[in-house]
Amino acid sequence: MSAPIYHIRDIALHARDVTLRLPFRFGDTEVRAAQEAYLRVTVEGPEGVQKGTAAQLMVPRWFDKRPALDNDATVAELKATLGSVARLAPGRSGTVARLGGELRASVRDDLPPDTPGLAAGFGPALLEAALIDAACRGADLPFVAAARADIFGLVEAAPDWLGADAMQAALADLHTPDRMMIRHTVGYGVPLTAADVTDRPTDGQPVALQDVIGAWGVRAFKIKLKGDPEADIAWLERVAAILAPLGPGLKISLDANEQYAPESFADFTARLTAAPALAGLRADLLFVEQPFPRELSLVAAHPVSADVPIVIDEADDAPDALYRALALGWSGSSVKSCKGVLRAVQNFALARRRAAEGRPIILTSEDLTCQPGLSWQQDTLMAAAIGATHSERNGHYFAGGMQGASDAEKAAFLSRHGDIYRDGPAGPQLRITDGRVAIGSLDCTGFGAAVQPDLASTPELEF
Template structure:
């Protein structure tokens, strides 16, 4: 049964994040970036009050890849989305359940953002962060861990915004979900990442792996996400070097290819994959490829027939998943997968997972193969709230592996005060090691999640040190 509540306060904060290694994805090389934090207070109908929190990176050149905009322009776009969402959520005094708050503001937020020239992907960022913080507060008010709250549908999730799920039993779907004690890490190999030690001109010597060879040796990872740039010759050469490391180091592995919207059209993406399959040195890597992620620019992705490519390897949408109707539109084009990213919204992830369940059940009833799937992707989630809440979400949705890259490009808790890092590490000792300098703990390619499931709240028994954060500025 859902629990109504009023939102009594929403505060927005920032903290700068510095990368230990440059992260090249799509059209940007990231070296520094702010992380946004939401701090909320709620009052439930039965008189309980609670505080909740969430965090998410203000990543440039993903939500809007317009090269005419600077990184600071992109940061300000996301701040604008957060301010719009904060004002809307606080301006509605009515008691609603958590999903009701989201549903009430979903389309008005998109419309308000559009009037400021902001696309739907940006528009949904603000509510995504605030919704996570509200769910954290709700779980704390009820004394429940995230997975139990979701199994009981405490947020009140329904099909009011997704007509294709009108006949689907969402309560039964949520009740059937069970969190895993661990999840496999899928390591991101960025476009600038060194493949072998010979690629490193000067080592950082910070105790963390730098090259792909280092990562394999240090973490035992067997899942990898490989960025490609849409330049077939350069991509094939780089994939060949990656394949040599993986083939020589691991008895078995699995990879995904991320096109980051870099292919001009569906035909060129299909031709590239055919070239991969024809390259002898890539034979094992091609066989190990699970799917291809967002190869086409979002402007054409949902108007392009990707079935020729999908007949060779499954294709999923990521950047094109800008609204709640995007996945059904993508299905008509031949895509069978969709990504889960906390920065796009927890409710979108849950509803798209429900769609996959419904589609697969229907396919099996009709004697067809169950091919619809969700993947767990990362946008450099940082140690603490962001990585913990995302891990809890994708684990509950039954995903077996998750792209993680924030721990690789940022050293541990980065610029967070040592006392904050120690508080999170003490509360989640299985997730962060060693105790003196906590970093994401990866053993045998796995991340332990047990402490996330034990915490009352949304996957965290700790909160940031708020007085060390900077209030998000209001533009003059």
């Protein structure tokens, strides 16, 4: 049976201001405020007219790290991708997968040719998630059930290097949501103990790593590096001293955010192996994320080799990026809804096929910016569906509270997704117990939310 065809009638773009409770750093960039973009699509499909919505935080200098651009310029670039989607999408028809693929190509052509692929994909990824939401609502199905029924058209859109049979088998193997372990991000140089905290918010939420562990029972951590072997080893030794009382069996990842050259990374891994104080951390280490610049990561003349598993993140800027990365020696990839929900499902199909061949790979859920509410729920559901049991979830720590949402919207999310949230002094907070969040309520009609955001009270996106 062919997947349903949808005709895009309209695109509406909105934005909510988000003030961070703690400064957030990407390399040499500090962020204290951002905007969360909302895209609502109106489509006509087999069940009539439907609306679908998706949201993502517009974070500076991650999608595009070119040094000539400041924070504002990189956010303007993300807004430009949304503007292109709003102009180019209405009037088009196709399956969700075909529409998503076509719009990626059209938006790419509509932007300046030097726009990085990761940035160019922001608007199309948001549209794709909103189309998924509309299709699920039209079919009166939750995301996983809709994907298993292939109402998004993934089987017919499967690339040659994957194959329709592998995609069909993977769709049948998607997981319904249950619980998600929170992997807490430890930014480079952040406070590790209460004595290190110099600027404490008044919201009662933890700041120092030691306090986060005590308050939320976290046992999974993502530790940021800075690209200097000596400094990074010293930093890891400080963090390891805080984690040591938790004992073995932690889940630990490291993230270099493109800051290492291959030679210096080899120096880092050698030091990591030799450091006695890091034996426990090393035993619990799952992988290192994106050590090398994206421009070097998928170059055929430069296959990678490392003493630890390494996965791409910023280099995952095209639908076939993981397939190409594996051929060059990478161990896997991150999945993020800001890069594409259907890409995550496609990568799951590739991972599943590789596992059956005795060549397992790593698919890891990473995103520390997703805000509680629609964005957090859709991204977490995507991760759970492909079998992730732990996920980097830090948007609630840096900001949270569903900022910009009306009181009615906050109350609705608290009511319909009470397993995920509890009420707090600054708005809904994640209900983290023993380092995990129950997410069974994400298995609802639509894409991860029983509540549609109140965009009537949300300002339109300004370009």
